[in-house]
Amino acid sequence: NAGVTQTPKFQVLKTGQSMTLQCAQDMNHEYMSWYRQDPGMGLRLIHYSVGAGITDQGEVPNGYNVSRSTTEDFPLRLLSAAPSQTSVYFCASSYPTTTGVGGYTFGSGTRLTVV
Amino acid sequence: AQSVTQPDIHITVSEGASLELRCNYSYGATPYLFWYVQSPGQGLQLLLKYFSGDTLVQGIKGFEAEFKRSQSSFNLRKPSVHWSDAAEYFCAVGDDFGNEKLTFGTGTRLTIIP
Numbered sequence: 001n002a003g004v005t006q007t008p009k010f011q012v013l014k015t016g017q018s019m020t021l022q023c024a025q026d027m028n029h030e031y032m033s034w035y036r037q038d039p040g041m042g043l044r045l046i047h048y049s050v051g052a053g054i055t056d057q058g059e060v061p062n063g064y065n066v067s068r069s070t071t072e073d074f075p076l077r078l079l080s081a082a083p084s085q086t087s088v089y090f091c092a093s094s095y096p097t098t099t100g101v102g103g104y105t106f107g108s109g110t111r112l113t114v115v
Numbered sequence: 116a117q118s119v120t121q122p123d124i125h126i127t128v129s130e131g132a133s134l135e136l137r138c139n140y141s142y143g144a145t146p147y148l149f150w151y152v153q154s155p156g157q158g159l160q161l162l163l164k165y166f167s168g169d170t171l172v173q174g175i176k177g178f179e180a181e182f183k184r185s186q187s188s189f190n191l192r193k194p195s196v197h198w199s200d201a202a203e204y205f206c207a208v209g210d211d212f213g214n215e216k217l218t219f220g221t222g223t224r225l226t227i228i229p
Contacts, residue, residue, distance in 0.1 A: 004158075040124075041221060042221040042222055043217075045218075092158075103161040104159075104217065106151075106159040106160070108156075108158045109156075
């Protein structure tokens with residue numbers, strides 16, 4: 001099983017450019033999320049989805065868009081890149097259980113640098 | 116809103132020694148708590164989770180965690196660490212509406228010395 005696949009692994013953007021970070025999972029998980037990881041700040045939730053066609057904002061959504069047209073894919077779009085968006089981005093997926101979420105499976109991350 | 120505090124930024128232990136990583140949470144109701152481990156350059160891997168029931172939770176790789184409501188803590192323990200346990204460890208709490216959203220602590224970096 002591939003699990004959660006993120007592409008690209010590394011990316012350098014110029015300020016003002018746009019791009020899409022791809023995320024795909026092959027576990028038929030309903031829940032998918034995007035986090036960013038910055039030194040000393042842990043992981044912060046950007047956007048999440050509880051199923052195809054349903055998305056919502058997390059803690060730090062500004063400057064990012066998402067959509068969820070299929071269960072498998074959850075792309076993250078940077079509309080106009082800024083240096084403050086330099087970070088490592090993680091996509092994660094999970095499934096509901098009778099007692100909550102089953103525990104997220106994380107991708108290996110995309111390291112983004114905005115210059 | 117929930118929050119998580121990991122008071123130790125960096126811990127160094129000798130191989131074979133016991134380990135305890137601290138995690139304190141702030142949450143109004145019964146919390147949903149998780150521990151994840153991140154090796155350098157990798158994503159996060161779930162070690163264990165607590166939803167309800169037995170307050171001592173067993174996880175993978177020989178780790179366990181104990182939920183103490185009176186202390187708002189969910190500390191991670193291992194009786195004897197191995198060099199391969201060197202990594203960063205994150206505690207997280209699930210949100211009110213079914214755990215779709217996790218709030219993470221800032222992490223504890225574990226170094227193992229021979």
